[in-house]
Amino acid sequence: MSILDPTADSPQQVRQRLTETWSDPYGTPGFFSTVDHKRVGHRYLVTSFVFFLLGGVEALLMRTQLATPDAAVLNPDLYNRMLTMHGTTMFFLFLGTIIAAWGNYIIPLAIGARDMAYPRMNALSYWVFLFAGIFLYASFFVGAIPDGGWFAYVPLTTDYSAGLAMDFWALGVVFVGISSTVGAINFIVTVFKMRAPGMTMSRLPLVVWSTLTTSFMILLSFPAITLAPLLMAFDRIVGTHFFDAALGGDPLLWQHLFWFWGHPIVYVVFLPPIGWLYMIIPTFTGRPIAGYNWAVAATVATGFISFGVWVHHMFATGLPDVTASFFSVASLGVSFPTAVAFFVFTATLWTARRIRWTAAMLWAVGALVSFVIGGISGVMVAIMPFDWQAHDTYFVVAHLHYVLVAGNVLPMFAAFHYWLPKVTGWMLDERLGKTSFWVTTIGLHVLFFPQHWLGLVGMPRRVYTYPAGLGWDVANLASTVGGYMFAAGVLIAMGNFFVSWRRRAPAGSNPWGAGTLEWATTSPVAPYNFAQIPEVHDRYPLWTLDGDVVDDPVGIAPQPGGVVLADEHHETLETVGLDARLGGVLAMPGPSYWPFWTAAATFLCFFGFLIQNPITLTLGLVAVAATLIGWHHGHLTGGEH
Numbered sequence: 135m136s137i138l139d140p141t142a143d144s145p146q147q148v149r150q151r152l153t154e155t156w157s158d159p160y161g162t163p164g165f166f167s168t169v170d171h172k173r174v175g176h177r178y179l180v181t182s183f184v185f186f187l188l189g190g191v192e193a194l195l196m197r198t199q200l201a202t203p204d205a206a207v208l209n210p211d212l213y214n215r216m217l218t219m220h221g222t223t224m225f226f227l228f229l230g231t232i233i234a235a236w237g238n239y240i241i242p243l244a245i246g247a248r249d250m251a252y253p254r255m256n257a258l259s260y261w262v263f264l265f266a267g268i269f270l271y272a273s274f275f276v277g278a279i280p281d282g283g284w285f286a287y288v289p290l291t292t293d294y295s296a297g298l299a300m301d302f303w304a305l306g307v308v309f310v311g312i313s314s315t316v317g318a319i320n321f322i323v324t325v326f327k328m329r330a331p332g333m334t335m336s337r338l339p340l341v342v343w344s345t346l347t348t349s350f351m352i353l354l355s356f357p358a359i360t361l362a363p364l365l366m367a368f369d370r371i372v373g374t375h376f377f378d379a380a381l382g383g384d385p386l387l388w389q390h391l392f393w394f395w396g397h398p399i400v401y402v403v404f405l406p407p408i409g410w411l412y413m414i415i416p417t418f419t420g421r422p423i424a425g426y427n428w429a430v431a432a433t434v435a436t437g438f439i440s441f442g443v444w445v446h447h448m449f450a451t452g453l454p455d456v457t458a459s460f461f462s463v464a465s466l467g468v469s470f471p472t473a474v475a476f477f478v479f480t481a482t483l484w485t486a487r488r489i490r491w492t493a494a495m496l497w498a499v500g501a502l503v504s505f506v507i508g509g510i511s512g513v514m515v516a517i518m519p520f521d522w523q524a525h526d527t528y529f530v531v532a533h534l535h536y537v538l539v540a541g542n543v544l545p546m547f548a549a550f551h552y553w554l555p556k557v558t559g560w561m562l563d564e565r566l567g568k569t570s571f572w573v574t575t576i577g578l579h580v581l582f583f584p585q586h587w588l589g590l591v592g593m594p595r596r597v598y599t600y601p602a603g604l605g606w607d608v609a610n611l612a613s614t615v616g617g618y619m620f621a622a623g624v625l626i627a628m629g630n631f632f633v634s635w636r637r638r639a640p641a642g643s644n645p646w647g648a649g650t651l652e653w654a655t656t657s658p659v660a661p662y663n664f665a666q667i668p669e670v671h672d673r674y675p676l677w678t679l680d681g682d683v684v685d686d687p688v689g690i691a692p693q694p695g696g697v698v699l700a701d702e703h704h705e706t707l708e709t710v711g712l713d714a715r716l717g718g719v720l721a722m723p724g725p726s727y728w729p730f731w732t733a734a735a736t737f738l739c740f741f742g743f744l745i746q747n748p749i750t751l752t753l754g755l756v757a758v759a760a761t762l763i764g765w766h767h768g769h770l771t772g773g774e775h
């Protein structure tokens with residue numbers, strides 16, 4: 135260990151040494167062995183976005199089929215498969231992972247750390263995600279696309295789905311769950327142990343609070359979505375009867391397990407995006423967030439209450455009234471913290487020094503405004519008699535898309551416009567950014583608003599077509615037009631990325647004049663993040679008390695007397711306690727191929743289970759064990775950090 139004295143070495147020398155220590159090997163070896171949270175975050179971003187596009191293509195196919203009555207774009211069977219893969223892709227391969235993407239990229243920077251607490255586990259969670267995505271989509275190439283709905287209700291998916299289709303689904307979902315769980319553990323430890331000295335819990339950026347909360351939620355809810363599909367796979371492949379009522383099993387058990395994950399997950403997918411907005415909106419209003427403590431309380435309360443509401447997805451299953459009433463009340467209750475969050479945003483905007491309507495800000499405020507519609511329709515369906523009417527109609531499709539798209543997709547674009555300059559080092563075009571915002575957001579409302587009405591006049595969801603003359607034609611056509619408009623907006627945003635890439639207008643370290651630590655280092659970020667580990671004294675370290683931007687951010691040039699760790703290992707500071715006292719110096723693991731191989735071996739296990747081949751399965755298990763031994767060999771013999 136060495137804490138360099140920057141007065142002896144010039145800042146250039148210090149930086150060079152840090153770069154040598156923290157850089158990955160060049161080329162392919164670096165590609166497969168990197169554990170750098172920024173590169174992992176990068177990959178998460180690209181991969182999740184690709185799945186977003188795939189899910190979008192499936193959605194557009196469905197919408198095209200539904201544009202006119204009695205259409206024949208998709209046959210019923212293919213429609214089922216597209217519906218299943220659209221929902222599955224969006225939930226498991228996009229919504230759940232885009233939050234890991236920004237979490238990976240931003241969290242270590244926002245807390246002033248040099249990496250995640252477990253860099254190799256971080257790489258593992260990405261590789262597992264990638265392999266699980268490939269596993270699920272391999273079903274397309276063997277003609278066994280899952281067809282039982284993304285909610286996979288039994289017995290539809292146990293007794294009435296032949297072939298490998300739902301085996302792909304059940305095993306793929308278990309597989310991708312490993313990635314989320316590993317990632318959640320990593321975020322929790324990172325937030326508790328790696329904060330820069332002085333970053334007390336009450337100075338924690340709000341995006342970190344929301345990621346911390348959702349990480350706990352993932353840990354508590356994912357066991358259900360691991361267990362349920364595993365039991366389904368056993369019922370299907372091994373011949374057990376967990377869900378078979380005739381032999382003492384219980385089909386409702388599936389619904390309970392599925393929604394015990396399925397409800398909290400909707401908060402898991404929108405709390406981090408709300409956290410992004412908590413970062414973006416203060417920057418463009420030029421003032422700290424109003425009501426920080428309220429925002430933290432709302433975030434944590436949402437996490438708690440969301441575990442007490444899953445049965446609202448089962449109001450139509452004939453539950454005892456007392457049970458159902460409890461869940462109805464709890465569902466209404468969860469809207470309180472969300473309302474608090476909205477007051478926080480409103481107060482911040484209301485008391486702004488000066489609102490700067492950048493593209494990022496437009497996307498952020500557009501998301502908030504649109505989300506309100508989903509919130510209101512949510513309160514409506516939380517009331518049982520209303521839900522009995524609206525259940526399984528397009529009203530629910532409208533509701534769920536409002537919350538998911540306004541609660542995650544629009545904030546994702548806000549985050550892109552806000553943080554991409556940090557990731558790439560160049561600015562996105564503002565004009566194109568605003569155009570894409572308007573096209574996408576208007577598209578969103580044209581797409582989903584008419585579906586409320588369709589639901590109220592009785593159009594059921596999960597149908598592949600409808601006859602003419604029911605009065606549903608115009609609204610369906612409008613909805614499809616909106617779908618294409620939404621897609622056009624997404625394409626413009628992508629076009630913006632490539633145009634701006636060619637232009638490469640330099641971003642500088644803090645282009646928006648933001649106040650939080652991720653802007654205290656170069657853009658793009660150097661491999662070591664911060665030359666000097668920052669010391670934190672308030673919530674917005676880069677703002678003076680009057681809200682002006684500090685000129686020479688802390689992490690870029692090592693200052694005399696600061697802590698600069700530049701040994702031959704990846705080193706960073708560990709802090710302890712809620713007040714982030716200096717704990718010691720951590721030597722972090724460097725690049726490694728093992729995470730990749732462990733993920734590949736896990737793929738082999740799932741593949742063996744899928745094709746019901748005991749030899750492949752055994753080989754896979756042995757391979758997992760072998761890669762884990764290889765991974766930890768250094769620890770076991772004490773030879774390596």
Ligand code: HEM
Pocket residue numbers: 190193194196197200217220221222224225229284285531535538539543581595596597617618620
């Ligand atoms: C990130 C954005 C999106 C997410 C997370 C998402 C999610 C979902 C989910 C979970 C379902 C299953 C609903 C059910 O339980 O029946 C679904 C259905 C559907 N989605 Fe999306 N969706 C998204 C975007 C879109 C877009 C942009 C479109 C249209 C262009 C679309 C069109 C549809 C259609 C047509 C269905 C089938 C409804 C039914 O037959 O019940 N979705 N979506």
Ligand SMILES: [Cu+2]
Pocket residue numbers: 396397400443444446447
């Ligand atoms: Cu719910």
